[in-house]
Amino acid sequence: MEQILEMVNIVKTFPGVVANNKVSFEVRKREIHALVGENGAGKTTLMNILYGLYKPDGGDIIIAGEKTSIDSPIVAIEKGIGLVAQHFMLIEPLTVAENIILGLETRKNKIFTDMRKANQKVKELSELYGLEVDPTARIMDISVGVQQRVEILKILYREAQILILDEPTAVLTPQETKELYKVLFSLKEMGKSVVFITHKLNEVMDISDRVTVLRGGKAIGTVNTSETDATQLASMMVGREVLMRVKKEGKKLGEAVLELRKVSAVDSRKLPALKNVSLEIRAGEILGIAGVQGNGQTELVEVLTGLRKATSGEVMLKGDSIINKNSRSIRELRVAHIPEDRNKRGLILDYDVADNLILGPHYKPPFTYRGKRNLQNVWQNARNLIAEFDIRTPSYDTKAETLSGGNQQKIVVARELGGDISLLVVSQPTRGLDIGTIEFIHKRILELRDKGVAILLVSAELTEIMSLSDRIAVMYDGNIVGILQDEEAKEEQIGMMMTGISKVDALRGEESD
């Protein structure tokens, strides 16, 4: 097969780290090439170099047999390279078509953009590649999955031959992931090449033709997907065997820690998002919340952690009402919270790692005494957590924004799991983490459960919910459709309930098959 792009011996160093150490990487025409590796292995850095966002310290990029230097995204686009970063760069109030043509507008009469033509063109493009979008919808009104399609259309509109997708599935629901697969296959059929970064090895096995593994900034090797399996890839990535599923001990239930009675709340657009939700979590128990994103999970978590007001109902924590208390007084009651979006809620990217690791208990000893900060203790805390959770950072006073995505997530997890707690509310705790780290975090969550902590786990990963939870509540349209015991929970049944079918019907449906 024809090779269309080659990166040879790429070197990139940042203060204190060698992010890429003589990495060689090639892309062929008509292939889906997966790029995998641990958090901080250098995947994003390598792709940013290819897209002209970073200048490499050494090495060559060869396109169509010619040595090329790509010093800006503009050059990259000219060379047919397009990048969809994990965080979308769309302009919210503009429409889909406006976002796609931005910078390349066709003009009707020198001044005004010809939107009719633009909408038409976007429509044609979306039909051609099977990327269904409504050209006139505003970005802020469409789901994350559709936004991603817009990003892909944007680079296709610029006639990219090589599409780079950085962890595209981290934010997608399983259905959306399936749809993305279809799109990628059809792009391949049309002769395009796709570079696909992911931490999920089943995705690698599902769609890629070849896999390149990075570890510690070095390329470990490139293999044909058909000649490998997930276990082998895992050990190439981590350098040791990885348990793909953690073992769970029998549960020892204690008293009820959290009780919700008929809690209702509205979302940011003032529409009902939680409708009379009641549930209970006992000490030593993990309650998983399954459901397609946007069915009230976010609002549920926000009400519990004091970030959103409930409109009615009651929330009791160990017998005390905590409804509509502020987040500090809830944290004071030994509640920890891992928010779903680390950049939005979990981290202050401009603060260094040490300052991020105290966010929450920062105002009390040992970090603050009578209003004065004790920096020695702040740093000591950072050194401990960095070692314990293996956060890859040059030092504790490195700004959080320069860490790799997964290592940023580790900061949040380390901070929230590190303390003495009685209730843990976690949303998407392992989004963007590599498998070794997921295994580690899952173990830590189970350890807390065994120590008698009550845990509410929200996750878009059904496998994560199924392997950790003692009971699984399925949410649909602001309601809890049903609660399943761990033993009775089957993936198909949960899937059905996620579309709003009640537990009884879902069980019956299964029997009749």
Place this chain on the structure above:
Amino acid sequence: MTNTRKGKCAKYFEVALYPVIATCLALLVGVIIMLVTGHNPVDAYLALFEGAFGSSVAIAETLSRSTPLFLTGLAVAFAFKCGLFNIGVEGQLHVGAMAAAVVGCYLTGLPAIAHIPLTLLAAAVVAGIWAGVPGYLKARFRTHEVINTIMMNHIAIALVSYLVVHVFRAPGVIPRTSTILPSAQLYRFIEFSRLNIGLFMAMIALYLIYYLLWKTNVGYEIRAVGHNDKAAECAGINVKRNIVMAMVISGMLGGLAGAERIMGLHLSFIQGFSPGYGFEGIAVALLGRNHPLGILFSAILFGALANGGFRMSMATAVPTDLATVIQAVVVFFVAAEQLAKLFIKRRKKGRLAE
């Protein structure tokens, strides 16, 4: 540890480098303007330098001109650390000055040791409340503080004009209040100069704000809100209270700047006494990178340009406006550099967000 310290030095150097370059470039632009308009730049700059730093009195006068700028620059920077643009320092300075003039004049029978602190306190409190209003509106209703502080500037200046013309006016041609009592006057410690102990007050303020921002929990929370209010909220920080508090403290600094002018320089509230100290504070904060140490230097630079510019226009035929032009060009270059930084950051965003 040594590694960290070295990193810090390098950082300070880098932070200081651009403003220095900007200043040099601005002086160069001044040369070009003078050459084009037919003046001798060497003579002019010598006069400027001489006027600013040529004698101990000149230095004292430069520092006197810088004194309010330390405080107004600090006021702008402090609000900025909480993510707020306080454009209203000018108004806060005016109401603070008026409060100082009234308390300094009408509160009788106190020794200086009590009268001075009380007068300063009055200025700080009134100006703090004045700034707290847009802070509260922002926290409660999310109305933008830029609009509100600008409007409050107009209200403040109209209000104090009314007070000085109709309520507290002393006899005489210029609208001014009666001279404040000696017990409220700030001690001038250099002969032939109006430099007063307000300078030390400003230095203490610079240090205290530095300490507050980086060594205390209050500062940690204020900066957290400034960087990412959503994450701050999630960490249990009361975002609204911090916004109001940051505006109040910022306003208090502006009020103190006004008080120093009244208690140490003019000794009464004179209508139109401020050449725009509050607005200059925005430029000072920008050039000083919103850091107290940077503000120390940039306020002195601006004070020197204003003070030396006067001498320059007397000694050579170059108008004082040239000093103003240089100030403006310095700000321009610094702003351009910030813009360039912003642009680079935007380009990097792709990876940052990942």
